[in-house]
Amino acid sequence: MQPILMTIIVLLAIVGPAAPRPTPAHQPAGDDGWTSLFDGRTLDGFVTRGGDASYTIERNTIVGETRPTTGNTFLCTERDYADFVLELEVLVDVELNSGVQVRSHVNDKGRVFGYQVEIDPTPRAFSGGIYDEARRGWLAQPTAQQAVDSPFKPGEWNLYRVEARGNRVRTWINDVPVADLIDEADESGFIGLQVHGVGGRTDPLRVQWRSLRIRELD
DSSP, X not given: OOHXXXXXXXXXXXXXXXXXXXXXXXXXXXXXXXXXXXXXXXXXXXXXXXXXXXXXXXXXXXXXXXXXTOOOEEEEEXXXXXXXXXXXXXXXXTTOOEEEEEEEEEOTTSOEEEEEEEEOOSTTOOTTOEEEETTTEEEEOOOHHHHHTOOOOTTSOEEEEEEEETTEEEEEETTEEEEEEEOOSOSOBEEEEEEOOOTTOOSOOEEEEEEEEEEEOO
């Protein structure tokens, strides 16, 4: 046996097989309490619900893309969260509506419902408002002045922050506060990334997310 080959075998015996990489759902929180929801390479810890939009990964980014038959589609965490701070960055085509579900649920027909933090690149400028998806509609709609002064930047990456604590849900975009909701409907639920339906449009539209992290609160 060649000396180099013998050395490799000895090293492998000492080191042993590589430990399996943990999925996001089981990644321990860092010293600062933050846990990554997305490992940059896989969609481990997520499940798709609703329509048939596609979710892929490009350069450490989750990319959601519409199809002509797409209804509202959601990439949802497999586990639920109660009190937390959620941060993520989002970039959406200016013709596509989107949103982030928090403390949400799915009914027996597969329909996702619950709090949705709006991603709205249109002139309506409702980004950061809180909509009750498939249930009660708008709960915390931005005022006319907030829409005029919206911190959301169409065609650019935007930083979203959502804090859910007890019966209070608050939102920020690019560090600017937007919505402050007091509501008793949901104490916990999953987090979901929405690709909105496009009603037969054939050319695909995209929404992208990156730097998803969560800090659970006591």
